[in-house]
Amino acid sequence: MSRLHFTFPCAGETLAGTLDSGREASGLLIVSDGNEVRSGAFSGQAHLAERIAAQGFPVFRYDRRGVGDSSGANRGFEKSADDIRAAIDAFRGIAPKVSRVVAFGNGDAASALMLAGGAGCDALVLSNPWTIEETAQQQDALPPPDASRARYLSKLTNPAELRRLATGGVDLGKLARGLVRAARPVAAPGGLAQRMATGLSAFDGPTAILLATADSTAQVFESGWDAEDPRIRRCERASHAYVEPHARDWLEAQLLEMLRA
Structure with a gap:
């Protein structure tokens, strides 16, 4: 396995990419979450690429326009379809043996892939898709009612928490606000979630x-999605970036399963 850094064009700008080479015809395209650079937080995506490439699968990562080493204006994940398509073209160009591209996106990277209808990829691994509207982000970043109900039910059945309540160790105002939120009905999916569902429906x-x-992002997504969707796979006790050892291994297994399919 070797690692190559290079640049490629996108809509008149220059994007930076990294290829971890592999012998297999299926390759993994990693789309970064948020405004993260292609190495990921604390080099998490670079380490993931190294592990997947060690199994023989080439891995391509890139910085979209206006992020990291790439030129241009950062237009956000909702307008990044051209960046994804340019990355796919560059991946196929620099690794001509790759005949099948599996795209992996976490958070709003998953949302970007859904909005773009897969953007020309052959398979998708969509993790913790971001469905929170910008107007909602400007309010308190609270978990959905389902998550709040589960959290407070756990607390109210925990003897230690009940002792804290009885001895004044609980902020009663905060508790009241949390219980009010837990009592609210689940909100209907917003416009972003609907557009993501429409985009994904075009991908076969x-x-x-x-x-x-x-992960609260996953909880918000699931509160507005079909819980019986057969494409859903859950990793218990895992956080957004799968930093827990069991979650990291689980994520890697999911990606390898899709690459080998």
Whole structure:
């Protein structure tokens, strides 16, 4: 395995990419979450690429326009379809043996792939898709009612928490606000979630939707999605970035399963 850094064009700008080479015809395209650079937080995506490439699968990562080493203006994930398509073309160009591209996106990277209808990829691994509207982000970043109900039910059945309540160790105002939110009905999916569902419906390739059950982004997504969707796979006690050892191994297994399919 070797690692190559290079640049490629996108809509008149220059994007930076990294290829971890592999012998297999299926390759993994990693789309970064948020405004993260292609190495990921604390080099998490670079380490993931190294592990997947060690199994023989080439891995391509890139910085979209206006992020990291790439030129241009950062237009956000909702307008990044051209960046994804340019990355796919560059991946196929620099690794001509790759005949099948599996795209992996976590958070709003998953949302970007859904909005773009797969953007020309052959298979999708969509993790913890971001469905929170910008107007909602400007309010308190609170978990959905389902998550709040589960949290407070756990607290109210925990003897230690009940002792804290009885001895004044609980902020009663905060508790009251949390219980009010837990009592609210689940909100209907917003416009972003609907557009993501529409985009994904246009994609007919293999798709896996991965949800880290301890992640609030995943909880918000699931509260407005069909819980019986057969494409959903859940990793218990996992956080958004799958940093827990069991979650990291689980994520890697999901990606390898899709690459080998």
